[in-house]
Amino acid sequence: MKPLSWLDARNPGAPFPNPQNALREPNGLLAVGGGLEPQRLLNAYRSGIFPWFDAGQPILWWSPDPRTIFLPDHIHVSHSLRKRLRGAHYRSSFDHAFAEVIDACAAPRPNAPSSWITAQMRDAYCTLHALGYAHSVETWYDDTLIGGLYGVALGGVFFGESMFSRRSDASKVALVQLAGLLLRRGFGFIDCQMETDHLLSLGAQTISRDHFLSLLRAQVTRPLPVDSWRHEPPMVFR
DSSP states (O other): OOOOEEEOTTOTTSOOOOGGGOOTTTTTEEEEEOOOOHHHHHHHHHTTOEEOOOTTSOOEEEOOSSEEEEOGGGOOOOHHHHHHHHSSSEEEEESSSHHHHHHHHHSOBTTBSSOSOOHHHHHHHHHHHHTTSEEEEEEEETTEEEEEEEEEEETTEEEEEEEEESSTTHHHHHHHHHHHHHHHHTOOEEEEESOOHHHHHTTOEEEOHHHHHHHHHHHHTSOOOOOOOTTOOOOOOO
């Protein structure tokens, strides 16, 4: 078994270990410790690594094999979802309620009474949002927040972190709106991290870690702007 790397909490700029050194079981576990400073988080994403840990655990860093991604122009929009997108009651926005979206993603769910989105994680991603790297997509029913998602944008990659839904299709509407915005801005793909049946049903694809890292290297250094998405218009479906 490969030994886990322990990260120095005093050195947020230290490079991460090679993702190829990640464990096979649990799949993708690569390193332990460190902190969630912006510099370390951005370095992790650029390297194909992300944090994921439960309350009470040390910070765990992952790079699983295989990896799941969306191509923005390959999102599956069903007939019923398209009707929802054309409806009058659901509307979308970007970066209008980041803290509310991450709080909703962290809320207990029937199949998950506790969340990996700890207060430490929340604070770290709110800091990235203030710096222009982390973004939210909101779905509203009239003036009530009913769904959304959040993640990190670097170069031509959006690293999806979590989504939530309080009404039918609300998170799917947010995903479709995200894909439209990413296409306008020239992004290459969305990183979904781990495979789920739900993501696959929406058009996600699973690729090897080697392939993912190759795509990542080509996209993450692209000089796309780091800024707020607050004034981006949502797509209009007719």
